[in-house]
Amino acid sequence: xxGRRSRWWLLATAPVVIGAVVAVLVVRNGxxxxxxxxxxxxxxxxxVAAGIVHRYEGDFSYFVGGGVATFDCDDDGYxxxxxxxxxxxxxxxxxxxxxxxxxxxxxxRSPATDLTAVTGAYPLDVDSDGVMDLAVLRNAxxxxxxxxxxxxRFEAANDRFGLDxxxxxxxxxxxxxxxxxxxxxLAFGNYLEPGTSDCAESALVxxxxxxxxxxDPIPLAPGYCTLSVLFSDWSRSGRRDLRMAxxxxxxxxxxxxxxxxxxxxxxxxxxxxxxxxxxxIWGMGIASQDLTGxxxxxxxxxxxxxxxxxxxxxxxxxxxxxDIALRMGATATRPFTGGDVxxxxxxxxxxxxxxNDGLIDLFVSKGNxxxxxxxxxxxxxxxxxxxxxxxxxEGAEAAGIVNYDRARGAAVVDLNLDGLLDLVVxxxxxxxxxxxxxxxxDDPDRPxxxxxxxxxxxxxxxxxxxxxxxxxxxxxxDRTIVSEITVGxxxxxxxxxxxHTGLGDAGSAEVRVHWPDGTAGPWMTVSADQxxxxxxxxxxxxxxxxxxxxxxx
Numbered sequence: 001x002x003g004r005r006s007r008w009w010l011l012a013t014a015p016v017v018i019g020a021v022v023a024v025l026v027v028r029n030g031x032x033x034x035x036x037x038x039x040x041x042x043x044x045x046x047x048v049a050a051g052i053v054h055r056y057e058g059d060f061s062y063f064v065g066g067g068v069a070t071f072d073c074d075d076d077g078y079x080x081x082x083x084x085x086x087x088x089x090x091x092x093x094x095x096x097x098x099x100x101x102x103x104x105x106x107x108x109r110s111p112a113t114d115l116t117a118v119t120g121a122y123p124l125d126v127d128s129d130g131v132m133d134l135a136v137l138r139n140a141x142x143x144x145x146x147x148x149x150x151x152x153r154f155e156a157a158n159d160r161f162g163l164d165x166x167x168x169x170x171x172x173x174x175x176x177x178x179x180x181x182x183x184x185x186l187a188f189g190n191y192l193e194p195g196t197s198d199c200a201e202s203a204l205v206x207x208x209x210x211x212x213x214x215x216d217p218i219p220l221a222p223g224y225c226t227l228s229v230l231f232s233d234w235s236r237s238g239r240r241d242l243r244m245a246x247x248x249x250x251x252x253x254x255x256x257x258x259x260x261x262x263x264x265x266x267x268x269x270x271x272x273x274x275x276x277x278x279x280x281i282w283g284m285g286i287a288s289q290d291l292t293g294x295x296x297x298x299x300x301x302x303x304x305x306x307x308x309x310x311x312x313x314x315x316x317x318x319x320x321x322x323d324i325a326l327r328m329g330a331t332a333t334r335p336f337t338g339g340d341v342x343x344x345x346x347x348x349x350x351x352x353x354x355x356n357d358g359l360i361d362l363f364v365s366k367g368n369x370x371x372x373x374x375x376x377x378x379x380x381x382x383x384x385x386x387x388x389x390x391x392x393x394e395g396a397e398a399a400g401i402v403n404y405d406r407a408r409g410a411a412v413v414d415l416n417l418d419g420l421l422d423l424v425v426x427x428x429x430x431x432x433x434x435x436x437x438x439x440x441x442d443d444p445d446r447p448x449x450x451x452x453x454x455x456x457x458x459x460x461x462x463x464x465x466x467x468x469x470x471x472x473x474x475x476x477x478d479r480t481i482v483s484e485i486t487v488g489x490x491x492x493x494x495x496x497x498x499x500h501t502g503l504g505d506a507g508s509a510e511v512r513v514h515w516p517d518g519t520a521g522p523w524m525t526v527s528a529d530q531x532x533x534x535x536x537x538x539x540x541x542x543x544x545x546x547x548x549x550x551x552x553x
Contacts, residue, residue, distance in 0.1 A: 040355045040385060041420060043400050044444045047434035050103040051093070054432050056408060058087035061139050063369050064191060064227060064247075064284075065171045066408030066426045067120025067348075067492025070415075071132045073152040077531070078550035079413050079497050080152060081105065082113065082121050082134060083426060090118040090136070094152050096552025100418035100447060103436050106552045112154040117141035120409060120492020122173045126161065126184060128462035132496060133157070135186070137170040140194040162213025163205065169194050172202070174488025176231040176240040177464040177516060178263040183207040183214065184464070185261070187242050187488070189226035192250065199225040199250050204242070204259075204267055220244075220267065224254030228286045230489035231261070233469065235316050236296060238518045240469055242267065245283030245301050255280050256301070258319055275318025281306045285491035287349035290482045291328075291360055292390075297484060298324075300351070302364060302491070304375060305333045305343030329391040330384055332364050336394045337402060338378035345375050346382075348491035352412040353502030354421045354437065356451035358479070359386035361395075365425055365491070367406030378404045381425065405430035409493035414500055417546040419453040419529060421500060426493075452528035454509055455498040457544075458485065460516075460536035467536070469516035472499060475523070476506035503528050511541065 047053070056066035069082040078095040085091060092113040093105040117138045126133045131148035138144065142165030147157035158165050161183070172189020185207070190200035201223035208215045224246035231240040244257040255278040259267045270276035281303040288297040296315040301308045309325035325331045334344055348365040355361070362384040368377050380402045384392035396402055405427040415422040420437035427433065438447040454474065458467040467485055474481040481501055487494060503509055507528050513521045515536055524540050526532055532541035 040395055040399065041437045041439045041450060042441065043423060043435035043437055045433060046103045046436050047432055050097075050434055051105045051107070052081070052432060052434055054083045054085070054091050055088070055430055056084055056086045056426050056428050060370075061169065061194070062086035062119070063428070065119030065137070065139070065492045066428055067137070067490070067494070068409050068411050068424050068426050068432075069121035069123050069134060069494050070411045070413045070424065071123035071134075071496040073132060073148060074551050075150065076551045077544065077546050078417060079415055079495075081424060083432065084118040084120050084409065084492060085116065086119070087116060089114040089116055090121070092152065094552055095415060095550035097416040098549040099546050100416055102444075103415055103422070103434060104550075104552065108152045110154065112146055112156055115141075115144065119169075119171050120173070120494075122175070122487055122494030123496035124175050124184065124468075124487050124494075125466055126157075128182070128465045130465060135173050135175070137173055137188070137492060138165070139169045140167050142166060143168075143170050143188060162208070164217065166203070166217070167194065168200055168203075171227050171492050172229040172244070172488070173494070174229045174231045174242065174486070176261075176469055176487070178206070178261075180463070181207050182211040182463045184468070186214075187220075187229045187231065188217075189229040189244060190223065191225050191227060191247070197250055199223045199254070202226045202229065202244065204261070218267065220259060222254065224248075224257065225250045227284050228489060228491060230286045230288060230486060231469075232288050232297060232484060232486060234288075234297060234299075234312075234319065237316070241270075241319075243286060243299065245286050247282050247284070248280045249282055256283055270319050275320035277320060279308070281308060284346060285348045286489040287351050287362070288484065288486065288489060289351035289360060293480070293482075295482050300330065300349045300362065302346035302349050304345045307332050307346050307364070327391075329393065330362060332382045332384065335366075335376050335379050336382065337397055338380055338404060340376040340378040342374065342376040344379050345369055345372070347408050348410040348493055350410065350412050350490060352421055352500070353386075354383075354412065355385070356419065356449065356453045356502035356504070358451060358476070358481070358502050358504030358506075359388065361386050362392060363410065363412055363423065365407035365410045367408065367428060379406075380404060381407050381410075401433075401435055403433060405433070409491050411493055411495055413495055414455065414498065417531070418447060419449055419455070420447065449529075452503040452506055454501050454503055454511070454526060454528055455531045456501070456511065456541070457498055457531070457533045458513060458536075459533060464516060466496065467513070467516055471514040473512040473514070474501045474503075475510040475512075476503055476508075498531060
């Protein structure tokens with residue numbers, strides 16, 4: 001990377017947490033440098049007080065998975081929460097939090113959502129009716145598309161959409177729109193063949209030419225025990241290819257995979273002839289974010305003792321990646337506290353700016369698969385805080401989120417709409433953790449923000465009303481934060497809703513949208529510390545003021 005990129009490392013929009021950490025940040029403006037102190041946020045655990053008691057349970061067939069979906073199911077702007085239960089029922093919780101206050105949730109019980117055998121879930125407006133739907137992943141019980149009916153009500157819609165839920169052990173999911181199709185293209189990442197130690201083939205599901213329902217699944221073979229999948233325009237060409245994180249524990253000759261996906265063409269694997277380099281790790285989860293300021297996303301892939309942070313050799317040409325995790329301090333291969341010196345097992349990665357300083361942070365959930373003796377049993381999740389010198393430093397202990405439960409899926413998300421990113425973590429056979437971000441305050445009753453922030457929602461005419469595949473540029477001074485709108489990645493955990501960006505000291509920002517078809521909108525000036533919606537074709541963002549509290553039903 002030396003000599004390849006001219007800009008200093010910038011920031012982004014994703015989830016991370018920190019505590020009583022003080023970082024000296026340096027922002028380069030040409031040849032001059034300015035510095036300021038930024039205090040990282042603290043977190044308080046509010047799961048029980050918030051009304052959520054839930055865990056992910058089950059035998060060997062639920063060692064993996066354990067996801068959470070966050071999305072607005074009652075149109076009040078507050079993110080609601082759907083939690084996988086494994087062998088126990090999944091659960092939907094409606095957000096009743098007061099804006100900027102303590103977190104509060106009320107469970108919504110329904111046969112449609114209280115499913116068993118659920119490994120994870122991803123929100124997606126499949127039919128573009130403006131009401132969020134939910135792709136529910138299951139183990140050998142049939143994946144389900146739940147159609148949103150409003151007011152946090154859902155109905156099973158596999159028959160409506162012509163989707164065969166199958167009998168696979170599914171943990172990964174991603175979606176994108178190809179061309180002008182009315183329905184999105186879906187990718188299901190399948191792990192083992194149920195009842196065996198053989199890797200299952202994953203599947204690509206496209207709409208029929210008639211457009212109203214889905215065609216038969218297209219096998220993505222060979223299959224190498226996939227745990228996470230993500231459609232991403234890694235080349236900024238307008239084409240969204242499919243990356244797959246695969247668990248090498250079960251295969252011999254397999255590798256991580258990247259599939260070229262073009263409309264009306266069968267998917268094909270990238271090979272060495274395309275510049276693709278074989279990579280064998282215990283691939284668990286995927287996170288994607290531009291960390292270097294060149295407009296192209298880096299990729300973080302979790303594993304056991306071998307997490308990877310990869311960047312392109314030359315942006316936009318070939319999918320030739322090299323690793324920069326060691327240089328950036330993002331290896332996270334062993335527990336940072338707790339006394340266990342064995343290697344870590346990492347699961348859900350997510351980029352985000354948790355202290356709103358304009359620098360990207362990285363949350364990584366961790367926990368032993370079950371009782372593997374060669375890997376750490378006391379394995380707390382990491383909260384890697386982005387520094388101005390393009391490195392990360394551990395901040396979980398200072399943030400107050402150290403925990404030794406076996407974490408799985410997670411979400412970094414602003415649950416009470418105060419501009420601070422909170423944290424939901426699903427644990428295997430232990431109650432979930434729900435941490436509220438109280439900023440730089442020592443008093444949870446008086447949270448305080450740190451840097452400025454902006455939250456954006458994109459809208460365009462159907463299909464694809466949420467503009468999946470768009471890119472959002474947020475510019476402050478000579479720094480531009482570039483974020484891709486995706487569905488997928490992580491570990492069995494998906495998010496939909498406000499796209500959060502930290503602005504640091506800037507009291508305003510310029511924003512621009514590159515819509516999914518490549519059309520670039522105009523630059524628009526927006527004041528900091530607010531929620532705005534940007535409609536395609538509009539000349540300016542529309543401010544949105546949250547209600548005082550969520551609708552708890």
